[in-house]
Amino acid sequence: MALIDLSKKEVHCKVVYYGPGRCGKTTNLLYIYQAMDDSDRGKMLTIDTKGDRTLFFDLLPLNLGKISGLDIRIQLYTVPGQVMYEATRKLVLKGVDGLVYVADPLLVRRERNIEGLDDLRRNLDAHGLDMAKIPLVLQYNKRDLVDTPVPTLSIEELENDLNAELQTEYFEAVATTGIGVFETLKEITKKTVRYVAEKHLLTKV
Numbered sequence: 577m578a579l580i581d582l583s584k585k586e587v588h589c590k591v592v593y594y595g596p597g598r599c600g601k602t603t604n605l606l607y608i609y610q611a612m613d614d615s616d617r618g619k620m621l622t623i624d625t626k627g628d629r630t631l632f633f634d635l636l637p638l639n640l641g642k643i644s645g646l647d648i649r650i651q652l653y654t655v656p657g658q659v660m661y662e663a664t665r666k667l668v669l670k671g672v673d674g675l676v677y678v679a680d681p682l683l684v685r686r687e688r689n690i691e692g693l694d695d696l697r698r699n700l701d702a703h704g705l706d707m708a709k710i711p712l713v714l715q716y717n718k719r720d721l722v723d724t725p726v727p728t729l730s731i732e733e734l735e736n737d738l739n740a741e742l743q744t745e746y747f748e749a750v751a752t753t754g755i756g757v758f759e760t761l762k763e764i765t766k767k768t769v770r771y772v773a774e775k776h777l778l779t780k781v
């Protein structure tokens with residue numbers, strides 16, 4: 577749940593990067609962390625990992641400057657994508673204000689992408705949140721793999737699988753080199769701040 581502190585003119589929002597295991601959620605946060613100035617970012621907290629697998633979550637707090645005179649503070653979280661960590665994913669979603677669903681382009685991960693989105697819908701439901709209403713953008717990551725011999729999904733296939741119902745913005749990305757990472761962040765931030773403002777501020781004036 578966003579926290580709005582009008583005495584300090586601050587808005588705090590929570591954005592969660594969701595998606596199947598190894599799709600590149602932690603890599604997005606690492607790229608953002610490395611690209612931002614110290615003054616605009618807090619410490620990146622990575623809680624419990626095994627190799628590159630997230631077992632609990634990552635957290636990166638960012639200061640994104642002012643909108644309408646209010647300081648925008650965003651906390652980026654990732655969930656552990658592996659199927660067995662459903663309870664943790666649900667916990668991390670508590671109070672979410674915006675979502676990035678990261679999808680993997682590997683043909684062998686096609687079902688996992690779809691299952692991950694169903695898992696997200698179910699976990700949002702459990703928190704009384706409607707996936708159709710909460711700000712959400714899609715990121716089709718690892719597009720560099722399209723130029724390799726490994727069988728991959730086309731953008732059309734990903735759109736059919738994941739975005740037919742949602743009809744939201746999608747971004748092609750290569751999180752390891754930063755392609756599409758800030759475009760994704762910018763769009764979800766814009767949507768989330770607008771959503772939070774409409775939900776919390778405008779109803780109180």
Ligand SMILES: Nc1nc2c(ncn2[C@@H]2O[C@H](COP(=O)(O)OP(=O)(O)OP(=O)(O)O)[C@@H](O)[C@H]2O)c(=O)[nH]1
Pocket residue numbers: 595596597598599600601602603604628629630631654655656657658717718719720721749750751752753
């Ligand atoms: N080729 C390629 N590899 C990537 C890209 N993004 C991430 N990876 C690699 O994919 C692997 C998994 O990335 P992570 O960011 O740890 O994945 P995750 O979604 O956080 O995985 P979980 O924590 O298990 O849910 C790592 O070896 C990354 O370097 C990309 O755009 N292209």
Ligand SMILES: [Mg+2]
Pocket residue numbers: 601602603628629630654655656657
């Ligand atoms: Mg991770």
